[in-house]
Amino acid sequence: MITRLTTLLLSLCVSATATQLxxxxxGGDRATGxxxxxxIARRNGQLVCTWLDVERQNWWALVDPAxxxxxxxxxxxxxxxxxxxxxxxxxxxxxxxxxxxxAHHGSFIHLRMPPGKLDGEAVEGGRAVGEQATYPSLVCDSxxxxxxxxxxxxxxxxxxLMYCWRPKQGSSSAPRALVRSAVKEHSWLTNAxxxxxxxxxxxxFSNTLxxxxxxxxxxxxxxxxxxxxxxxxxxxxxxxxxxxxxxxDAAKLERIETPESGSGLxxxxxxxxRTEVAPTLIAGPKHSYYHKMVLSNPVLDDRGRPWVIVHxxxxxxxxxxxxxxxxxxxxxxxxxxxxxxxxxxxxxxxHRDGTIEAVxxxxxxxxxxxxxxxxxxxxxxxxxxxxKISLALVRKPESDLAIWLPSLERWCPHAxxxxxxxxxxxGRNAGGYSKNVNDEKTEVWLEYP
Numbered sequence: 016m017i018t019r020l021t022t023l024l025l026s027l028c029v030s031a032t033a034t035q036l037x038x039x040x041x042g043g044d045r046a047t048g049x050x051x052x053x054x055i056a057r058r059n060g061q062l063v064c065t066w067l068d069v070e071r072q073n074w075w076a077l078v079d080p081a082x083x084x085x086x087x088x089x090x091x092x093x094x095x096x097x098x099x100x101x102x103x104x105x106x107x108x109x110x111x112x113x114x115x116x117x118a119h120h121g122s123f124i125h126l127r128m129p130p131g132k133l134d135g136e137a138v139e140g141g142r143a144v145g146e147q148a149t150y151p152s153l154v155c156d157s158x159x160x161x162x163x164x165x166x167x168x169x170x171x172x173x174x175x176l177m178y179c180w181r182p183k184q185g186s187s188s189a190p191r192a193l194v195r196s197a198v199k200e201h202s203w204l205t206n207a208x209x210x211x212x213x214x215x216x217x218x219x220f221s222n223t224l225x226x227x228x229x230x231x232x233x234x235x236x237x238x239x240x241x242x243x244x245x246x247x248x249x250x251x252x253x254x255x256x257x258x259x260x261x262x263x264d265a266a267k268l269e270r271i272e273t274p275e276s277g278s279g280l281x282x283x284x285x286x287x288x289r290t291e292v293a294p295t296l297i298a299g300p301k302h303s304y305y306h307k308m309v310l311s312n313p314v315l316d317d318r319g320r321p322w323v324i325v326h327x328x329x330x331x332x333x334x335x336x337x338x339x340x341x342x343x344x345x346x347x348x349x350x351x352x353x354x355x356x357x358x359x360x361x362x363x364x365x366h367r368d369g370t371i372e373a374v375x376x377x378x379x380x381x382x383x384x385x386x387x388x389x390x391x392x393x394x395x396x397x398x399x400x401x402x403k404i405s406l407a408l409v410r411k412p413e414s415d416l417a418i419w420l421p422s423l424e425r426w427c428p429h430a431x432x433x434x435x436x437x438x439x440x441x442g443r444n445a446g447g448y449s450k451n452v453n454d455e456k457t458e459v460w461l462e463y464p
Contacts, residue, residue, distance in 0.1 A: 029408045036083050036461045038076050038438075043069045044445040044455040045098040047420040047438045050312055050360035051152035051164070051207040052103035055424035055436050056112050061086070062436055063112060063133075066459045067101040070094055071452070073116055077133060080436075080463050091135050092116040092124055097451035105155040107183075108429045113161055115144065115151045119451070120168060123151050125187070144187050145177065152312070154210045157429055159183030162247060164208040164218055167192070174202045175262055176220050180247050192262035193241065193250060197224050198234070205238075205310035205360060209321070212428045216243040217321045218250075221309045222265045226290055233292045235285045238309050238325050239268040240338075253338060271325055271336050273345050288330050298448045300384035308385070311361040314426055316399060317369040324348070324361040324373060331356035331383065335373060335401060346401035348375065356380050358390060362423035364435040370404065371397040374421040374437060379412075386444030390417040394437070409439065409462060416443050436463035 039046075046066045047054060056063045062078040073091035078084070091102055091114060099119035104112055110130035115123040122143030126135030145151070145165055152164040161181040167190070168174045176194040181187040196202055204220045211217070219240050226233035241250045241258065251257045252269050272286075294303035311324035316337070325345075326333045334345035348357055358376040365371055378390040392409035410418050417440075424435035442457025 029410065033462050033464055034080070034083050036078065036085070038064060038078075038085065038459045038461055039066065039068065039074070040456065040458050041068050042440060042442065042457040042459040043067045043071065043098050044440075044442060044453060044457055045101070045420060046440045046442075046457050046459045047422045048101055048440070049099075049150055049420070050205060050308075050310070050362065051150050052101060052117070052422070053153070053425040054101070054104060054422040054438055056104045056106050057430055057432060058110070058112070062461070062463065063104070063128075064438055064461055065091065065102050065104060065114070066438065067095075067098065069454060069456045071097060071100060073100070073102045075133070078461060087133060089133060091126060096121060098445070098453070099149055099451060103151040103153040105153040105161060106427050106430045107155050107159050108157060109159065113153065113155060115153050115163065117149075117151055118145070119149050120147050120171070122146060122148055123165075139186060142187070145179070146190055148177065150204070150206060152207045154208055154216075156210045156214045156246070157212070158214070160246065162208055162210060162216055164206050166204045166206055168201065171201050173199045174204055176204055176206055176218070178218070178247060193218070193258070194220065194239075194265050194268070195262040197222070197264065197266035201304060203304065203307040205308050207310065207312040209313045209315055209425075210428075211315045211319050213319065214246065215319070216247055217313050217315065218242070219271070219310055219313050219323050221307050222268065222270060223307050224266055224285070226285060229290060229292050232294055233290060234294060234303070234306075235290050236306050236309050236328070237270045237272065237289060238323070239265065239270055240313075240321065240323070241268070253341065271323065271343050273343065289327055291329055299446050300386055300444060305359070305385045308359040311363045311373070312425070314363040314365050314371065316365060316371060318399075322363060322371055324363060326357065326359045326361065328359055331358070331380070333357045333361060333375070335397065337401060344401065346397070348373070348395075351395060351403050351406060352377060352393070354380070356382070358419075359385065362421045364423045365426040366435070367431050367433050369399060372423065372435060373397065374409070374423050376419050376421065386417050386419050388416055388443065389414055390419045392418055392421055392439060409437070410441075416441060419444070434464040436461060
């Protein structure tokens, strides 16, 4: 099957103008994960990149894109629990970089790199941020206020979408539960937050729903969006629906779907293509738990419209959605990649000229597991109407390892860049579950225009 994919990819070209630079060969198996955490920032025209190594230690590197040289490297905090503990970066309007060191059902640690410095300084004496927390998504608004979104699970069940903020020169708020999952089971929320020039906050998250009409274990894999215009005090959905009782019940929220999908929870209004009647419970990358990873990070275009990729892992496809005219409008991405299976999770960013960029993981059609060998990456550009402009292969597929876990540099209104850089992991997926602590070494690569 890898031979077939390689043949199909001959029609695609690796960008001849992009520069690729290996940052390390001692990355962990999830070195550049996960989708919700930005891992690249700019400082004086140079790139600050982060990754998690095989010893669960977070690192940073300063790269000069003009010479393609690594100028400095350093550690961030102490070694962490497992391979889920990579950090998230946000850029402050004053030039500081804020870094949250990740956790797995624990608490994050907030470090700050002041302007002109690269050594991370503990904020508030290293006080823990979050509770039973995993997957930090961090942004900084134009006032210098930090906004954090993460997943909380109690004993690996009952997932909640959690939010907290930290005003400039202030202290982090207590965590606030925004949404309660409709299923009380171990779940990815693929939670991510973004902020626009007006400081409107956008949050997206997976919304896994029970489908009792199809059986007690049947699940529908979807996603939802909420936003705030007052710095996170109140949250609502498009159409004016205010979440007046928090945490909101995810089952009652509108979903990111095309208008013809309908609404409600009856089997008649839930697409069969997104419904799994008999989930797979074999431990490892083919467990149905991974089918809940349905989202990219969101990005805002120059009109303030949110865009997000919604994956369907049952079918191996995805749609690029944008909200316009009161509706979620989708562009099927498999139509741009005939013959390939689109894996999770994609990444989004925008260019200074307004172009929307997506990075997708694709794999041989017969390989349905997350991070299987033969997985590789493609970069796609879209115009404001969601039409594809171009497509380029990041790296040719390799039969004995995965090229995966893309981290595309986020668009930042107060630190705009012409085109985003990309981090990715080249290596093998150790498998997750009982293998979250493992000895699998990988390479971390940086690609930039």
